[in-house]
Amino acid sequence: MIRKVGQEDIKECVDVIVKSFMTVADEFGFTIGNAPRFTAFATTEERLNWHLNGERRPMYVYIEDDIIVGYYSLLVQENEKCELNNVCVLPKHRHNGIGEKLMKHAFATVAELGCKKINIGIVEENIVLKEWYASQGFIHTGTQKFDFFPFTCGYMEKTI
Numbered sequence: 337m338i339r340k341v342g343q344e345d346i347k348e349c350v351d352v353i354v355k356s357f358m359t360v361a362d363e364f365g366f367t368i369g370n371a372p373r374f375t376a377f378a379t380t381e382e383r384l385n386w387h388l389n390g391e392r393r394p395m396y397v398y399i400e401d402d403i404i405v406g407y408y409s410l411l412v413q414e415n416e417k418c419e420l421n422n423v424c425v426l427p428k429h430r431h432n433g434i435g436e437k438l439m440k441h442a443f444a445t446v447a448e449l450g451c452k453k454i455n456i457g458i459v460e461e462n463i464v465l466k467e468w469y470a471s472q473g474f475i476h477t478g479t480q481k482f483d484f485f486p487f488t489c490g491y492m493e494k495t496i
Contacts, residue, residue: 337398337399337400338396338397338398338399338437338438338441339397339399339403340395340396340397341388341395341396341397341407341409343385343388343389345377345388345404346381346384346385346388346406347381347399347465348404349353349384349395349397349407350380350381351391352380352397352404352405352424352426353375353384353407354375354376354423354439355364355406355423355426355478356407356425356426356427356467357374357376357379357422357424358376359427360376360377360459360465360492361374361376363458363462364459364462364486365392365462365486366486366487369382369487371484371485371486371487372378372433372484373484373485374485375422376404379422382476390423391399391410391411393409393411393421394409394410394411394412394445394449395407395409395410395420396408396409396438396442396445397410398425398434398437398438398492400429400434405425405429405434406424406426406429406434406437407422407423407424407425407438408420408421408422408423408424408427408441408442409421409437410442410445410446410449411448412449412451413451416441416450416452416453417451417452417453417454417455418446418449418451418453418454418455419454419455419456419457420455420456421456423435423438423442423456425438425446430443435455435468435479435492438473439472442454443492443494443496446496447496449494452495453493453494453495453496454493454494454496455477455492455493455494456474456491456492456493457489457490457491458489458490458492459488459489459490459493460479460488460489460490461487461488465491466490469492470492472494473494474492474493474494475492475493475494476490476492477491477492477493478491479491
């Protein structure tokens, strides 16, 4: 089941995001020392509270057996675009179609919000993830290198 995030979910959402993104950090050698702004290290209750209550981002969780096992949020941008953020599924729940369900939900939500395009930033070097987003209809639109990340940021977009 997918439902909107409530205030009472914030702590569990942080846990899901951190655990999910930590697998990427481990795989690519990211640490709090070399990538303090990477999602696994930068996601806090304060930050998610700001997303929910300050920015009023649409935020959703995937529930299985009364436990949050997946998450995503959207940031409505200008020019009828939405940015997809922190799509994740806990490692032991992966490869069961949850990610695809979250994506279908996100696409429907983006359309309801009046957006025509959805975009996402990823670790460019994560070929498996890049190919997965391509299988969901995203097209690679470019890259950017930042001094504060030990990786290249890749950008992808999908027309809804």
